[in-house]
Amino acid sequence: MDFFHETILQKYIPDFKDYLTFFCGPPALKQLVLKFYTEEKIQDQFQSEDFGATIQNGDMESSTQKVKLLFRAREEEVGSQNILDSLLNKGISLQHGCKSGICNTCACMKAKGRVKNLITGKISDDSREKIKLCVSVAMTELQLEV
Numbered sequence: 001m002d003f004f005h006e007t008i009l010q011k012y013i014p015d016f017k018d019y020l021t022f023f024c025g026p027p028a029l030k031q032l033v034l035k036f037y038t039e040e041k042i043q044d045q046f047q048s049e050d051f052g053a054t055i056q057n058g059d060m061e062s063s064t065q066k067v068k069l070l071f072r073a074r075e076e077e078v079g080s081q082n083i084l085d086s087l088l089n090k091g092i093s094l095q096h097g098c099k100s101g102i103c104n105t106c107a108c109m110k111a112k113g114r115v116k117n118l119i120t121g122k123i124s125d126d127s128r129e130k131i132k133l134c135v136s137v138a139m140t141e142l143q144l145e146v
């Protein structure tokens with residue numbers, strides 16, 4: 001189901017192209033609306049503000065790490081993308097929300113291993129700590145309590 005469709009915009013604001021648009025919403029919806037504005041060649045009328053931190057994935061080396069999911073008795077491999085998306089792509093159901101490090105819904109306990117925080121760039125030590133899966137990349141083999 002699409003959360004945005006131009007017919008809805010045209011129904012409620014038929015002359016929307018004549019107005020400056022201020023957008024507020026999740027990144028996926030923003031991309032959808034901005035794509036539409038770009039296709040309509042009115043992207044200059046689209047204004048938005050990002051409230052989440054920009055996640056930089058570009059400097060990550062491509063490597064694969066094993067992640068042991070302690071409460072599920074599973075072991076999976078994750079690549080260089082964030083741990084949340086890696087595990088979701090494997091069909092593992094995990095609680096999440098914003099996917100940008102804001103809501104804390106994806107937070108879990110890391111029992112062992114090192115991760116890189118994609119917002120701060122900080123690499124953790126091997127100790128037990130809470131991490132946000134959506135903004136963490138595995139740097140070593142991990143054990144997670146999920």
Ligand code: FES
Pocket residue numbers: 096097098099100101102103104105106107132133134135
């Ligand atoms: S999903 Fe919101 S902080 Fe990770």
